[in-house]
Amino acid sequence: MNQTEVRGMVLSAMPIGEYDKRLVLLTREKGKISAFARGARRQNSPFLAGSRPFSFGTFTVFEGRDSYGLTGANISEFFPKLTGDIAMTSYGFYFLELADYFSREGVDGKDMLNLLYLTFRTMEKETLSLPLIRCIYELKTMTLQGMYPDFFICRHCGGKADLVWYDPSRMEIFCDSCGTQSQQLVKLKDSTLYALQYIVSSPIGKLFSFQVTPEVLSQMEQIIGQLIKRYVEKPLRALEMLEMLAAE
Numbered sequence: 711m712n713q714t715e716v717r718g719m720v721l722s723a724m725p726i727g728e729y730d731k732r733l734v735l736l737t738r739e740k741g742k743i744s745a746f747a748r749g750a751r752r753q754n755s756p757f758l759a760g761s762r763p764f765s766f767g768t769f770t771v772f773e774g775r776d777s778y779g780l781t782g783a784n785i786s787e788f789f790p791k792l793t794g795d796i797a798m799t800s801y802g803f804y805f806l807e808l809a810d811y812f813s814r815e816g817v818d819g820k821d822m823l824n825l826l827y828l829t830f831r832t833m834e835k836e837t838l839s840l841p842l843i844r845c846i847y848e849l850k851t852m853t854l855q856g857m858y859p860d861f862f863i864c865r866h867c868g869g870k871a872d873l874v875w876y877d878p879s880r881m882e883i884f885c886d887s888c889g890t891q892s893q894q895l896v897k898l899k900d901s902t903l904y905a906l907q908y909i910v911s912s913p914i915g916k917l918f919s920f921q922v923t924p925e926v927l928s929q930m931e932q933i934i935g936q937l938i939k940r941y942v943e944k945p946l947r948a949l950e951m952l953e954m955l956a957a958e
């Protein structure tokens with residue numbers, strides 16, 4: 711049996727039959743893989759804890775004919791707060807589903823895994839608000855996919871100064887002299903532009919290090935929300951749940 715160890719996180723776990731589970735894991739080494747966890751729902755199973763969403767650690771898998779099988783799990787982080795609070799759980803499941811949406815088997819999952827891990831660590835520390843964490847996570851996820859507007863340069867003249875206008879429908883930035891005050895353009899606050907630029911360009915380890923005012927957060931939510939709508943081409947169940955919760 712050809713066994714390998716992978717480092718990763720459980721993105722989802724689906725019950726199969728009476729005692730088993732099918733896990734989707736995001737791994738550093740193999741990207742997103744599906745692994746069958748035999749007996750994972752039995753009370754005495756060594757995988758009972760390791761086969762829940764959010765579990766992060768080292769997994770031993772063997773490669774079967776058309777999927778992987780789980781033979782061991784050594785979990786180093788469970789992120790207990792994420793499963794103990796309804797708001798955190800809703801955000802957490804949405805982040806997992808978004809990672810699942812953008813990940814592929816055979817495509818290096820290192821950055822995405824690192825981003826998820828640090829996002830959950832930040833949620834556990836409760837140093838930033840959940841909506842700000844969401845903005846940072848969403849934009850960085852799309853940045854890792856190469857799906858993001860150029861926030862650094864005027865689309866029209868190529869200038870880098872006074873970038874104040876944003877066209878949400880074409881996802882383009884214009885400087886003060888090239889942009890015109892029309893219905894289509896949004897006037898960005900300096901701090902909004904800076905926050906967007908920072909998320910796109912900074913290393914993952916330094917992302918969760920700033921606060922914004924409510925006005926800036928609301929501009930960020932608007933702009934990033936439109937990007938998600940554009941790039942995510944199917945309804946995400948966890949996002950619908952999150953939006954229901956937010957509307958209450």
Ligand SMILES: [Zn+2]
Pocket residue numbers: 864865866867868869884885886887888889
């Ligand atoms: Zn310009």
